[in-house]
Amino acid sequence: MQARIEKLVPGGYGLARTEEGAILVKGALPGEVVRGVPVRRKGTLFLEEVEILEPHPQRYPHPLPPSADLPLAYEAQLPLKEALVGDALARIAKLEASLLPIRPSPRPLGYRTAAQYARYPLGGLAYRLPESHALYPLEEDPLLAEPLASAFALLKTWPLPVEEVALRGSLLEGRVLLGLIGGSLEALKRPAKALVKEGFAGVVWAEPSAKGRFRGRVTPLHGERTLLERFGPLTATVSVESFSQVNPLAAGELFAEAAGLASGGERALELYAGSGLLSLLLAPRYREVVAVEVSKEAVRRGEADRRRLGVENLRFHRGDVREALRFGRFDLVAVDPPRAGLAPEVRAYLLESRPQEILYIACDPATWARDVGELVRGGYRLAFVRPYDFFPFTHHVEVLSLLRLG
Numbered sequence: 001m002q003a004r005i006e007k008l009v010p011g012g013y014g015l016a017r018t019e020e021g022a023i024l025v026k027g028a029l030p031g032e033v034v035r036g037v038p039v040r041r042k043g044t045l046f047l048e049e050v051e052i053l054e055p056h057p058q059r060y061p062h063p064l065p066p067s068a069d070l071p072l073a074y075e076a077q078l079p080l081k082e083a084l085v086g087d088a089l090a091r092i093a094k095l096e097a098s099l100l101p102i103r104p105s106p107r108p109l110g111y112r113t114a115a116q117y118a119r120y121p122l123g124g125l126a127y128r129l130p131e132s133h134a135l136y137p138l139e140e141d142p143l144l145a146e147p148l149a150s151a152f153a154l155l156k157t158w159p160l161p162v163e164e165v166a167l168r169g170s171l172l173e174g175r176v177l178l179g180l181i182g183g184s185l186e187a188l189k190r191p192a193k194a195l196v197k198e199g200f201a202g203v204v205w206a207e208p209s210a211k212g213r214f215r216g217r218v219t220p221l222h223g224e225r226t227l228l229e230r231f232g233p234l235t236a237t238v239s240v241e242s243f244s245q246v247n248p249l250a251a252g253e254l255f256a257e258a259a260g261l262a263s264g265g266e267r268a269l270e271l272y273a274g275s276g277l278l279s280l281l282l283a284p285r286y287r288e289v290v291a292v293e294v295s296k297e298a299v300r301r302g303e304a305d306r307r308r309l310g311v312e313n314l315r316f317h318r319g320d321v322r323e324a325l326r327f328g329r330f331d332l333v334a335v336d337p338p339r340a341g342l343a344p345e346v347r348a349y350l351l352e353s354r355p356q357e358i359l360y361i362a363c364d365p366a367t368w369a370r371d372v373g374e375l376v377r378g379g380y381r382l383a384f385v386r387p388y389d390f391f392p393f394t395h396h397v398e399v400l401s402l403l404r405l406g
Protein backbone atom coordinates (compact mmCIF):
# COMPACT_ATOMS: atom_id res chain seq x y z
CA MET A 1 0.00 0.00 0.00
CA GLN A 2 1.19 3.55 -0.78
CA ALA A 3 0.03 6.71 1.03
CA ARG A 4 0.86 10.39 1.59
CA ILE A 5 1.12 11.51 5.25
CA GLU A 6 -1.34 14.25 6.14
CA LYS A 7 -0.31 15.18 9.69
CA LEU A 8 1.47 14.15 12.88
CA VAL A 9 -0.87 12.63 15.48
CA PRO A 10 -0.30 11.59 19.15
CA GLY A 11 2.10 8.70 19.72
CA GLY A 12 4.57 9.82 17.02
CA TYR A 13 2.53 8.53 14.07
CA GLY A 14 2.04 10.12 10.69
CA LEU A 15 -1.61 9.83 9.65
CA ALA A 16 -2.63 9.12 6.06
CA ARG A 17 -6.11 8.59 4.60
CA THR A 18 -6.55 5.62 2.28
CA GLU A 19 -9.51 3.80 0.72
CA GLU A 20 -9.37 1.44 3.70
CA GLY A 21 -9.62 4.37 6.13
CA ALA A 22 -7.08 6.25 8.25
CA ILE A 23 -3.69 4.54 8.62
CA LEU A 24 -0.91 5.27 11.14
CA VAL A 25 2.76 5.20 10.16
CA LYS A 26 5.33 5.41 12.99
CA GLY A 27 8.03 8.02 12.39
CA ALA A 28 6.62 9.19 9.03
CA LEU A 29 6.51 12.97 8.58
CA PRO A 30 3.75 15.21 7.16
CA GLY A 31 3.92 15.37 3.34
CA GLU A 32 6.00 12.18 2.95
CA VAL A 33 4.94 9.43 0.54
CA VAL A 34 5.41 5.99 2.09
CA ARG A 35 4.90 2.38 1.04
CA GLY A 36 4.42 -0.62 3.32
CA VAL A 37 2.27 -3.47 4.54
CA PRO A 38 -1.04 -2.58 6.24
CA VAL A 39 -1.69 -4.45 9.51
CA ARG A 40 -4.84 -4.09 11.63
CA ARG A 41 -4.32 -4.16 15.42
CA LYS A 42 -7.20 -3.67 17.87
CA GLY A 43 -9.30 -2.06 15.15
CA THR A 44 -6.59 0.46 14.06
CA LEU A 45 -4.76 0.22 10.75
CA PHE A 46 -0.94 0.57 10.87
CA LEU A 47 1.56 0.59 8.01
CA GLU A 48 4.59 -1.64 8.66
CA GLU A 49 7.82 -2.56 6.84
CA VAL A 50 7.76 1.06 5.73
CA GLU A 51 9.78 2.43 2.85
CA ILE A 52 9.88 6.21 2.35
CA LEU A 53 9.37 7.01 -1.33
CA GLU A 54 9.31 10.83 -1.02
CA PRO A 55 11.12 12.05 2.13
CA HIS A 56 10.35 15.37 3.86
CA PRO A 57 12.81 17.99 2.50
CA GLN A 58 13.92 18.70 6.09
CA ARG A 59 14.18 15.03 7.23
CA TYR A 60 17.14 14.74 9.63
CA PRO A 61 19.95 13.02 7.70
CA HIS A 62 22.05 11.57 10.56
CA PRO A 63 21.52 8.36 12.58
CA LEU A 64 19.24 8.61 15.63
CA PRO A 65 18.03 5.94 18.11
CA PRO A 66 14.59 4.38 17.34
CA SER A 67 13.04 6.39 20.22
CA ALA A 68 13.66 9.53 18.10
CA ASP A 69 10.41 9.26 16.13
CA LEU A 70 10.45 12.87 14.87
CA PRO A 71 13.58 12.88 12.64
CA LEU A 72 13.20 16.41 11.33
CA ALA A 73 15.27 19.64 11.33
CA TYR A 74 14.73 21.12 14.80
CA GLU A 75 12.88 24.31 13.80
CA ALA A 76 10.40 22.23 11.76
CA GLN A 77 9.56 20.04 14.80
CA LEU A 78 8.23 22.91 16.89
CA PRO A 79 5.07 23.86 14.90
CA LEU A 80 4.13 20.15 14.74
CA LYS A 81 4.33 19.92 18.54
CA GLU A 82 2.26 23.10 18.98
CA ALA A 83 -0.35 21.59 16.66
CA LEU A 84 -0.51 18.40 18.79
CA VAL A 85 -1.46 20.52 21.82
CA GLY A 86 -3.89 22.78 19.91
CA ASP A 87 -5.58 19.76 18.27
CA ALA A 88 -6.00 17.96 21.61
CA LEU A 89 -7.58 21.08 23.11
CA ALA A 90 -10.02 21.50 20.18
CA ARG A 91 -10.82 17.79 19.66
CA ILE A 92 -10.96 16.50 23.25
CA ALA A 93 -11.66 19.54 25.46
CA LYS A 94 -13.73 21.28 22.72
CA LEU A 95 -11.90 24.52 23.53
CA GLU A 96 -10.48 27.09 21.12
CA ALA A 97 -8.08 28.74 23.62
CA SER A 98 -5.01 30.35 22.08
CA LEU A 99 -1.60 28.90 22.98
CA LEU A 100 1.53 30.86 23.72
CA PRO A 101 4.41 29.93 21.40
CA ILE A 102 6.22 26.71 22.29
CA ARG A 103 9.42 27.15 24.29
CA PRO A 104 12.17 25.22 22.47
CA SER A 105 14.64 23.05 24.36
CA PRO A 106 17.84 25.04 25.09
CA ARG A 107 19.66 22.10 23.43
CA PRO A 108 18.11 20.29 20.46
CA LEU A 109 20.59 17.39 20.77
CA GLY A 110 22.75 16.28 23.71
CA TYR A 111 19.95 17.14 26.18
CA ARG A 112 19.14 13.87 27.99
CA THR A 113 20.61 13.40 31.47
CA ALA A 114 18.95 10.01 32.05
CA ALA A 115 18.67 6.91 29.90
CA GLN A 116 18.37 3.14 30.11
CA TYR A 117 19.75 0.55 27.67
CA ALA A 118 19.73 -3.21 27.32
CA ARG A 119 22.99 -5.14 27.01
CA TYR A 120 23.24 -6.48 23.47
CA PRO A 121 24.08 -10.22 23.61
CA LEU A 122 26.85 -9.77 21.03
CA GLY A 123 28.38 -6.90 23.04
CA GLY A 124 27.55 -3.21 23.31
CA LEU A 125 24.32 -1.44 24.27
CA ALA A 126 20.91 -1.63 22.67
CA TYR A 127 17.51 0.05 22.61
CA ARG A 128 14.58 -2.22 23.56
CA LEU A 129 11.90 -1.74 20.92
CA PRO A 130 8.44 -1.22 22.41
CA GLU A 131 5.89 -4.01 21.83
CA SER A 132 8.28 -6.57 20.27
CA HIS A 133 11.01 -6.01 22.93
CA ALA A 134 13.49 -6.82 20.17
CA LEU A 135 16.93 -5.26 20.69
CA TYR A 136 18.28 -2.57 18.38
CA PRO A 137 22.07 -2.18 18.84
CA LEU A 138 23.28 1.40 19.25
CA GLU A 139 26.71 2.73 18.30
CA GLU A 140 25.97 6.04 20.02
CA ASP A 141 23.02 8.11 21.23
CA PRO A 142 23.17 11.75 20.04
CA LEU A 143 20.32 12.68 22.42
CA LEU A 144 22.62 12.08 25.43
CA ALA A 145 24.19 15.05 27.20
CA GLU A 146 27.79 15.06 28.26
CA PRO A 147 28.87 13.51 30.64
CA LEU A 148 26.49 10.66 29.72
CA ALA A 149 27.79 10.32 26.16
CA SER A 150 31.26 9.45 27.51
CA ALA A 151 29.70 7.01 30.00
CA PHE A 152 27.84 5.37 27.10
CA ALA A 153 31.09 4.98 25.14
CA LEU A 154 32.80 3.41 28.15
CA LEU A 155 29.95 0.99 28.99
CA LYS A 156 29.66 -0.13 25.37
CA THR A 157 33.03 -1.86 25.65
CA TRP A 158 32.73 -3.03 29.29
CA PRO A 159 31.77 -6.72 29.55
CA LEU A 160 29.13 -6.44 32.31
CA PRO A 161 27.00 -9.53 33.08
CA VAL A 162 23.70 -7.59 33.47
CA GLU A 163 20.43 -7.25 31.52
CA GLU A 164 20.18 -3.46 31.49
CA VAL A 165 22.11 -0.37 32.52
CA ALA A 166 20.53 2.91 33.65
CA LEU A 167 22.34 6.25 33.67
CA ARG A 168 21.61 9.50 35.48
CA GLY A 169 24.01 12.35 35.05
CA SER A 170 24.31 15.91 36.28
CA LEU A 171 25.20 18.82 34.01
CA LEU A 172 26.11 20.81 37.13
CA GLU A 173 28.58 18.24 38.50
CA GLY A 174 29.63 16.69 35.16
CA ARG A 175 29.29 13.21 36.70
CA VAL A 176 27.15 10.11 36.19
CA LEU A 177 25.41 7.55 38.44
CA LEU A 178 24.99 4.02 37.12
CA GLY A 179 22.26 1.46 37.80
CA LEU A 180 23.00 -2.19 36.99
CA ILE A 181 19.85 -4.22 36.46
CA GLY A 182 19.86 -8.02 36.56
CA GLY A 183 22.76 -10.43 36.83
CA SER A 184 24.17 -11.52 40.18
CA LEU A 185 24.63 -8.97 42.96
CA GLU A 186 27.71 -10.76 44.31
CA ALA A 187 29.40 -10.98 40.91
CA LEU A 188 28.89 -7.22 40.35
CA LYS A 189 30.59 -5.91 43.50
CA ARG A 190 34.09 -5.88 41.98
CA PRO A 191 33.07 -4.43 38.60
CA ALA A 192 31.13 -1.69 40.47
CA LYS A 193 34.30 -0.68 42.33
CA ALA A 194 36.24 -0.65 39.06
CA LEU A 195 33.56 1.49 37.39
CA VAL A 196 33.78 4.08 40.18
CA LYS A 197 37.55 4.12 39.69
CA GLU A 198 36.88 4.67 35.99
CA GLY A 199 34.89 7.84 36.86
CA PHE A 200 31.26 6.90 37.70
CA ALA A 201 30.06 8.76 40.79
CA GLY A 202 28.25 5.69 42.16
CA VAL A 203 26.75 2.33 41.21
CA VAL A 204 23.54 0.66 42.47
CA TRP A 205 22.02 -2.73 41.61
CA ALA A 206 18.40 -3.75 41.12
CA GLU A 207 16.53 -6.84 40.09
CA PRO A 208 14.87 -6.62 36.68
CA SER A 209 11.16 -5.89 36.74
CA ALA A 210 8.57 -6.52 34.04
CA LYS A 211 6.88 -3.24 35.02
CA GLY A 212 9.87 -1.05 34.23
CA ARG A 213 12.93 0.02 36.04
CA PHE A 214 13.62 0.09 39.77
CA ARG A 215 10.22 -1.06 40.95
CA GLY A 216 11.91 -3.21 43.54
CA ARG A 217 14.53 -2.40 46.15
CA VAL A 218 17.86 -0.94 45.07
CA THR A 219 21.13 -2.17 46.60
CA PRO A 220 24.00 0.35 46.68
CA LEU A 221 27.20 -1.26 45.37
CA HIS A 222 29.82 1.47 45.49
CA GLY A 223 30.25 5.26 45.57
CA GLU A 224 27.55 7.93 45.87
CA ARG A 225 23.76 7.61 45.67
CA THR A 226 22.85 11.15 44.54
CA LEU A 227 24.19 14.09 42.54
CA LEU A 228 23.26 17.75 42.61
CA GLU A 229 21.64 19.17 39.44
CA ARG A 230 20.51 22.66 38.43
CA PHE A 231 16.85 23.15 37.43
CA GLY A 232 16.52 26.85 36.53
CA PRO A 233 16.63 28.90 39.74
CA LEU A 234 17.10 25.79 41.95
CA THR A 235 19.63 23.10 42.65
CA ALA A 236 18.18 19.69 43.54
CA THR A 237 19.41 16.17 44.17
CA VAL A 238 18.90 13.49 41.50
CA SER A 239 19.39 9.74 41.68
CA VAL A 240 19.40 6.90 39.19
CA GLU A 241 16.51 5.04 40.84
CA SER A 242 13.66 7.57 40.96
CA PHE A 243 12.05 10.09 38.64
CA SER A 244 13.60 13.46 37.85
CA GLN A 245 13.08 15.40 34.62
CA VAL A 246 15.56 14.19 31.98
CA ASN A 247 16.09 17.61 30.34
CA PRO A 248 16.98 19.83 33.33
CA LEU A 249 17.66 22.92 31.18
CA ALA A 250 14.16 22.85 29.64
CA ALA A 251 12.46 21.75 32.88
CA GLY A 252 14.18 24.56 34.81
CA GLU A 253 12.64 27.12 32.42
CA LEU A 254 9.19 25.58 32.85
CA PHE A 255 9.35 25.47 36.67
CA ALA A 256 10.47 29.12 36.79
CA GLU A 257 7.60 30.23 34.54
CA ALA A 258 5.10 28.02 36.46
CA ALA A 259 6.04 29.54 39.83
CA GLY A 260 5.74 33.04 38.34
CA LEU A 261 2.12 32.34 37.31
CA ALA A 262 1.01 31.61 40.89
CA SER A 263 -0.76 34.56 42.57
CA GLY A 264 0.35 33.61 46.11
CA GLY A 265 -1.77 33.29 49.22
CA GLU A 266 -2.20 31.13 52.31
CA ARG A 267 -1.94 27.48 51.24
CA ALA A 268 -0.61 25.67 48.15
CA LEU A 269 -0.72 21.94 47.41
CA GLU A 270 1.42 20.07 44.88
CA LEU A 271 0.16 16.64 43.78
CA TYR A 272 2.41 14.16 41.90
CA ALA A 273 5.25 16.29 43.29
CA GLY A 274 8.32 14.12 42.64
CA SER A 275 11.03 15.67 44.80
CA GLY A 276 8.97 18.87 45.05
CA LEU A 277 10.93 21.20 42.73
CA LEU A 278 7.85 23.30 42.04
CA SER A 279 6.87 23.34 45.73
CA LEU A 280 10.31 24.71 46.63
CA LEU A 281 9.74 27.55 44.14
CA LEU A 282 6.17 28.18 45.36
CA ALA A 283 7.20 28.30 49.03
CA PRO A 284 8.12 32.05 49.12
CA ARG A 285 4.63 32.92 47.75
CA TYR A 286 2.52 30.94 50.29
CA ARG A 287 2.36 30.64 54.05
CA GLU A 288 2.23 26.85 53.81
CA VAL A 289 2.99 24.39 50.99
CA VAL A 290 2.22 20.64 51.02
CA ALA A 291 3.81 18.27 48.46
CA VAL A 292 2.30 14.80 47.91
CA GLU A 293 4.30 12.05 46.22
CA VAL A 294 4.17 8.26 46.32
CA SER A 295 7.87 7.48 45.72
CA LYS A 296 9.80 7.13 48.97
CA GLU A 297 13.12 7.92 47.25
CA ALA A 298 11.75 11.10 45.62
CA VAL A 299 10.39 12.30 48.99
CA ARG A 300 13.72 11.52 50.68
CA ARG A 301 15.54 13.66 48.08
CA GLY A 302 12.95 16.43 48.32
CA GLU A 303 13.22 16.53 52.12
CA ALA A 304 17.05 16.74 51.82
CA ASP A 305 16.73 19.62 49.31
CA ARG A 306 14.21 21.42 51.54
CA ARG A 307 16.62 21.27 54.49
CA ARG A 308 19.66 22.23 52.40
CA LEU A 309 17.82 25.25 50.94
CA GLY A 310 16.39 26.24 54.36
CA VAL A 311 12.74 26.20 53.24
CA GLU A 312 10.68 26.05 56.45
CA ASN A 313 7.10 26.20 55.19
CA LEU A 314 7.12 23.11 52.90
CA ARG A 315 5.90 19.74 54.17
CA PHE A 316 6.11 16.46 52.21
CA HIS A 317 3.39 13.85 52.49
CA ARG A 318 4.49 10.46 51.20
CA GLY A 319 1.45 8.64 49.87
CA ASP A 320 -1.10 8.33 47.11
CA VAL A 321 -2.53 11.58 45.73
CA ARG A 322 -6.01 10.30 46.58
CA GLU A 323 -5.10 10.63 50.28
CA ALA A 324 -4.53 14.36 49.82
CA LEU A 325 -8.23 14.86 49.42
CA ARG A 326 -8.61 14.97 53.18
CA PHE A 327 -6.14 17.87 53.54
CA GLY A 328 -8.87 20.43 52.86
CA ARG A 329 -8.94 23.50 50.66
CA PHE A 330 -5.93 25.27 49.12
CA ASP A 331 -5.60 28.58 47.24
CA LEU A 332 -3.54 26.86 44.56
CA VAL A 333 -3.21 23.21 43.59
CA ALA A 334 -0.34 22.25 41.25
CA VAL A 335 -0.44 18.90 39.46
CA ASP A 336 2.11 17.12 37.24
CA PRO A 337 0.65 13.63 36.72
CA PRO A 338 2.07 10.73 34.67
CA ARG A 339 0.71 10.11 31.13
CA ALA A 340 -2.65 8.80 32.38
CA GLY A 341 -3.49 12.31 33.63
CA LEU A 342 -5.38 13.02 36.85
CA ALA A 343 -6.94 10.19 38.86
CA PRO A 344 -10.76 10.59 38.74
CA GLU A 345 -10.72 11.19 42.51
CA VAL A 346 -8.30 14.12 42.01
CA ARG A 347 -10.56 15.68 39.36
CA ALA A 348 -13.53 15.27 41.74
CA TYR A 349 -11.52 16.81 44.61
CA LEU A 350 -10.56 19.86 42.50
CA LEU A 351 -14.16 20.44 41.40
CA GLU A 352 -15.41 20.08 44.96
CA SER A 353 -12.76 22.03 46.91
CA ARG A 354 -12.47 24.72 44.18
CA PRO A 355 -8.95 26.15 44.61
CA GLN A 356 -8.72 29.64 43.09
CA GLU A 357 -5.88 28.47 40.80
CA ILE A 358 -4.84 25.13 39.32
CA LEU A 359 -1.36 24.89 37.80
CA TYR A 360 -1.45 21.88 35.49
CA ILE A 361 1.84 20.57 34.03
CA ALA A 362 1.30 17.70 31.60
CA CYS A 363 3.36 15.26 29.57
CA ASP A 364 0.39 13.92 27.58
CA PRO A 365 -1.72 16.49 25.70
CA ALA A 366 -4.67 14.07 25.27
CA THR A 367 -5.25 13.27 28.95
CA TRP A 368 -4.47 16.90 29.84
CA ALA A 369 -7.18 18.06 27.40
CA ARG A 370 -9.65 15.55 28.90
CA ASP A 371 -8.98 16.92 32.42
CA VAL A 372 -8.98 20.58 31.32
CA GLY A 373 -12.29 20.06 29.49
CA GLU A 374 -13.86 18.72 32.68
CA LEU A 375 -12.46 21.53 34.84
CA VAL A 376 -13.67 24.20 32.38
CA ARG A 377 -17.16 22.66 32.32
CA GLY A 378 -16.96 22.81 36.14
CA GLY A 379 -16.45 26.60 36.15
CA TYR A 380 -12.69 27.09 35.56
CA ARG A 381 -11.20 29.34 32.87
CA LEU A 382 -8.10 28.27 30.96
CA ALA A 383 -5.98 31.38 31.57
CA PHE A 384 -2.57 30.24 30.26
CA VAL A 385 -1.23 27.48 27.99
CA ARG A 386 2.34 27.16 26.77
CA PRO A 387 3.81 23.99 25.22
CA TYR A 388 7.41 23.23 26.14
CA ASP A 389 9.82 20.97 24.29
CA PHE A 390 11.57 18.68 26.79
CA PHE A 391 12.19 15.91 24.22
CA PRO A 392 13.52 17.17 20.86
CA PHE A 393 13.45 14.62 17.99
CA THR A 394 10.54 12.77 19.62
CA HIS A 395 6.79 13.38 19.40
CA HIS A 396 6.62 14.13 23.14
CA VAL A 397 5.51 17.59 24.22
CA GLU A 398 5.07 19.05 27.69
CA VAL A 399 2.31 21.56 28.53
CA LEU A 400 2.31 24.29 31.19
CA SER A 401 -1.19 25.59 31.91
CA LEU A 402 -3.05 27.64 34.48
CA LEU A 403 -6.78 27.43 35.25
CA ARG A 404 -8.54 30.11 37.29
CA LEU A 405 -11.97 30.21 38.86
CA GLY A 406 -14.42 32.63 37.24
Ligand SMILES: C[S@@+](CC[C@H](N)C(=O)[O-])C[C@H]1O[C@@H](n2cnc3c(N)ncnc32)[C@H](O)[C@@H]1O
Binding pocket: 243, 244, 245, 271, 272, 273, 274, 275, 276, 277, 278, 292, 293, 294, 295, 298, 319, 320, 321, 322, 336, 337, 338, 363
Ligand atom coordinates in the same frame (compact mmCIF):
# COMPACT_ATOMS: atom_id res chain seq x y z
C1 LIG B 1 5.55 13.33 35.76
S1 LIG B 1 6.23 13.01 37.35
C2 LIG B 1 6.37 14.65 37.97
C3 LIG B 1 7.28 14.83 39.14
C4 LIG B 1 7.74 16.24 39.44
N1 LIG B 1 6.71 17.23 39.26
C5 LIG B 1 8.96 16.60 38.59
O1 LIG B 1 8.82 17.27 37.56
O2 LIG B 1 10.07 16.18 38.96
C6 LIG B 1 4.89 12.29 38.17
C7 LIG B 1 5.15 11.90 39.62
O3 LIG B 1 3.91 11.41 40.17
C8 LIG B 1 4.20 10.35 41.06
N2 LIG B 1 2.94 9.59 41.16
C9 LIG B 1 2.35 8.82 40.22
N3 LIG B 1 1.18 8.33 40.66
C10 LIG B 1 1.01 8.80 41.91
C11 LIG B 1 -0.02 8.65 42.89
N4 LIG B 1 -1.09 7.90 42.65
N5 LIG B 1 0.12 9.27 44.07
C12 LIG B 1 1.23 10.05 44.32
N6 LIG B 1 2.23 10.24 43.42
C13 LIG B 1 2.13 9.63 42.23
C14 LIG B 1 5.37 9.62 40.41
O4 LIG B 1 6.09 8.88 41.38
C15 LIG B 1 6.17 10.79 39.82
O5 LIG B 1 7.15 11.24 40.74
